[in-house]
Amino acid sequence: MSLPELDPVIHAPKRLMAMAILANTEFATFQFLKDRLDLTDSDLSKQMSTLVSAGYVKAKKRGRGPGSVTTYLMTAQGDRAYRAHRKALFAMLGEDS
């Protein structure tokens, strides 16, 4: 197993953790991800924008103003990429995924 098999978009730890959460839920709110990943608003926004641009995640916004809620869900493309990346990661350590 060699390094090029790891997805460079997902390999960044913060994005990998966000993808790990999204792979196990229908959707997650901005606040849920922020609390679990212990990131600032701007850092999380930046990480999620990268995942959205790659087509791995979709963002949805409900409501307007201070009461609005942004939720993220993983796309089928993101799901495939995450599973492949996860498999490669486990294979590097010789563990079963």
Add this chain to the structure above:
Amino acid sequence: MESTEDWAEQIRALERSEAAPYIDQPTSSAWLAPAFGAWSAVYVAAFALWNVSTALFILSMLGLSALIGFFLGWYMRRFGALPMPGRGNPPPEIRREYRLYAAGVLVVAALVVLAWWAAGLAVASATAFVLVTAGYMLYAHRYERAASAVRERLQ
């Protein structure tokens, strides 16, 4: 170049993140079990409409399905994320509870049908209320215990 320790740490962190939607949930509210029980009782009772009007029966089924759909949507938005059964990588402790839950649903459904056949729809509806309420309470208790075990393991 990342070391084996780096990869191992990444995998542990990944497992903690994957487990988050399953274990970072609030304890089940006391009203939830009787609410599910009442919903099930009404669902079973609605079959009485079959002989009254097919359209009314279908409408009641759609209404009850919409109600549970709205509730789940509200619950998910309130808590930020809920696990998605059938995808992802649930921790083994949680996966075991899911399997027991699925088996429990089949047993409850069979007993409700049996009650209907033996004693009629009213008794079947009451049976659904009791079994679903008790069953959900038991499931919630077991799930919380499993979630605690996962939290401890991944600490």
